[in-house]
Amino acid sequence: MTLSVQDVHTYYGRSHVLQGISLDVADGETVALLGRNGAGKTTTMRSIVGLTPARRGRITLDGTDITGLTTHRIARHGIAFVPSGRRAYASLTVRQNLALSIRRSSDSGGWTLDRVLETFPKLQQLSDRRAGHLSGGEQQMLKLGRALLSVPRILLLDEPTEGLSPAIVSDLGRWLGILKEEKITVLITEQNALFALKYADRGYIIEKGLVRHEAPASELRESTEIQRYLGVAASA
Ligand SMILES: Nc1ncnc2c1ncn2[C@@H]1O[C@H](COP(=O)(O)OP(=O)(O)OP(=O)(O)O)[C@@H](O)[C@H]1O
Ligand SMILES: [Mg+2]
Incomplete structure (x- = not known):
């Protein structure tokens, strides 16, 4: 089950927020979507599940075009969105x-x-x-x-650690480990970049609605430049 986002443009009213996002999440992969506040991480997830539909571009699941489907239909294809907050x-x-x-x-x-x-x-x-x-x-x-x-084939987790105490964050880490063992495909956003990168296979850094960098998680974990850019809180 490969999720593919190709050149997606999304607007809030006249505000052009996603300016051509492209990314892929392959079967069984955990992929981190990172970027500063307001970069467009949540909007990318909302576009994938049709809550703020893409105005341009294509989103496919194993080659099946799901762009423009209702959120309900997209859920039936096996994409589960877990928004942040309560x-x-x-x-x-x-x-x-x-x-x-x-x-x-x-x-x-x-x-x-x-x-x-x-x-x-x-x-x-x-x-x-x-x-x-x-x-x-x-x-x-x-x-x-x-x-x-x-029954998700792909889980979209938006800032799961937001507002959680360190002890609960470590529980959450264990659950992500379980999801990985179960080979559930995961796309995760995090302010706590090091936490996400601990579980991710690959990561994308987005800025102003565009992918600026894509690399294996191991590389992103070691790049002080990336961490400085993300303002990483070394609390993972
Ligand atoms: N409902 C909305 N109406 C208008 N603009 C919005 C709306 N939601 C988000 N935006 C704007 O879209 C841009 C991207 O927001 P988004 O929530 O996708 O960012 P994010 O990367 O998830 O940020 P954060 O790390 O703070 O969660 C921001 O400039 C934001 O102000
Ligand atoms: Mg967000």
């Missing part, structure tokens, strides 16, 4: 939130409610708690669990 149904319990995400499909992809609760035992303990009462880290875990139940 997004669960606050008044429902953890279990109810998870149950809502179960995709009834013959292609179950192996992620059942039981398996999610096994992978995130903390969710099991919290299963009767209302999502609105969860901590930031618990919410993040719930969002990941929900995304897995939607």
Whole structure:
């Protein structure tokens, strides 16, 4: 399942935000999308899932053109977008939130409610708690669990560590390790570039809506120039 973004241009009203982004995410890869605030990372993800549709360019999944499809149809192709911030149904319990995400499909992809609760035992303990009462880290875990139940082929994770304590960030790292073992394809954005690069195979640096640099994650991890540019907080 290769996701390919080719020369995508996206606008907010008249503001031309993505000015020809091109990137690829191959089957089983974890790819980091890095850049300063306002570079267009979130907009790239929103364009891929059709929330802010590309006005020009092409987005394909294994060669199938998904540009211009509705967000709902794109989700059915197996792309799950996990936005940053809190997004669960606050008044429902953890279990109810998870149950809502179960995709009834013959292609179950192996992620059942039981398996999610096994992978995130903390969710099991919290299963009767209302999502609105969860901590930031618990919410993040719930969002990941929900995304897995939607049977993703590709997960788009937008700043998963945002607002999380270091202990929870390290939990999140373990979950990313699990996703990698499961060969789930991941595109991840992070302010915490070193965190993303620890799990990524490759990375793209974007600036003003364009890819400026693409390199193996190992190279980006070692480049002081890139880290200075990104203003890396060495907290990973
Ligand atoms: N709803 C919106 N309406 C108008 N402009 C927007 C909107 N959302 C984002 N923008 C602008 O689009 C540009 C790209 O924003 P985007 O959120 O994609 O950046 P980002 O790389 O995700 O930044 P951050 O690291 O802060 O999350 C920015 O200049 C931003 O101000
Ligand atoms: Mg963003």
